[in-house]
Amino acid sequence: MDLVLRRGKGRTEHLDRVAWSTGVSVDAYGMLVGLRTSDRAASSALHRVIPPGSRLSDEREVDALFSVVVGDDRRTHVLYEDAERTAHSTDLDELLDTLQSQLHFRVASCARTHLFVHAGVVGWRGGAILIPGRTHSGKSSLVAALVRAGATYYSDEYAVLDDAGLVHPFARPLGIRDASGRTQPVQPASLGAAIGDAPIPVRMVIATRYVAGDRGTAPALWELRPMSPGETVLALLENTLAAQSRPADALRILCAAASGVTSLHGPRGDAGPMATRILELCSTFLP
């Protein structure tokens, strides 16, 4: 497919002269995104990075255009976002990882039909547990522990909320840090996880971050403090990518999502014991 960037979105003439071998267009939450590469061998990789929940599209004129120029052997591969060169590397796989991060961030920031909150999400007995938080707050570790304890995997990166405040799955591989601190993709199935396939209402919000402690001194579940619905909305808004660009939508959707939920905040200890107790709490107090 011969892709072009929508008028007014930037000038890409210097890229349009490249002989693109593969192009694909997707509708990602109301935003049309184009992906193209100069090497047919890399086309399957383009499909791998498409955001979960997107649909293939026939539109050739797109709102955002990501271009991967694959270099010859031992040459540098280059990534462009619209007209801007954003990264280059001699390792194509790593460049494609970067493409995925930039693509998902762009969609999360500019989606028109849904609201993206930076949060881990699992499902439990028909309701969603949201874990909002910045990178390094321990979201992925807690999500992985909840999944190992029997929860359904929805996302370790974004809570995708629709107009009614329901949470949709965004089930890309979990990003788990190894001993060296480097993030490694982990397939949910390898954790024995069931993967969510339907939107569900929010039942619980856990705004927490990991605090290491000596044995017996790490914070426990009962050290978390309850949040009011209003505090819950602010905790989610602090992690909402379109908070400034779509504030009216953000308020309406987050107020719908936070209505009637149980919310806790504070530091936490190790993810495993915490996950078990969170699910016990859900089972005990929630319908």
Place this chain on the structure above:
Amino acid sequence: MEQPTYPRSRHSGLLVDHVGDETIIYDESRQEAHSLNRSASLVWQHSDGARSVQQLAALVGKELGVEPDESIVEYALDKLASAHLLEDATVSRRDLVRKITFAGAAVVALPAVLSIATPSAAMAASAVPTLTSKVQNSQGQNQQ
């Protein structure tokens, strides 16, 4: 300086929504969001420039089922002024602190205004793009 006798809440440039009995306000010009609990919501909602502090205290007391207490209203006005949610607000915190006693009334009536600065998209995502050490940006610098 004293509170305005007839306080007037600010409405221009604000987006307002509700969750439970709390009010969520987004300030478009300052890109801040506020959560007002019930008593703060009542004071903000009824500060129309026509009601006195005394009248507001009576109204809030009736709504919350507590004795009317002007210090509660003044405390709420102080919080609302700090959040830029009043028109022409002038506040003396020292005087307010001295006056507020909440005699018996009313922990339940204690006004609360929580505020955050809303994040940009990059701040909310906080680690995008996730560039590995071997990947360089367009300036040729290694990214972590």
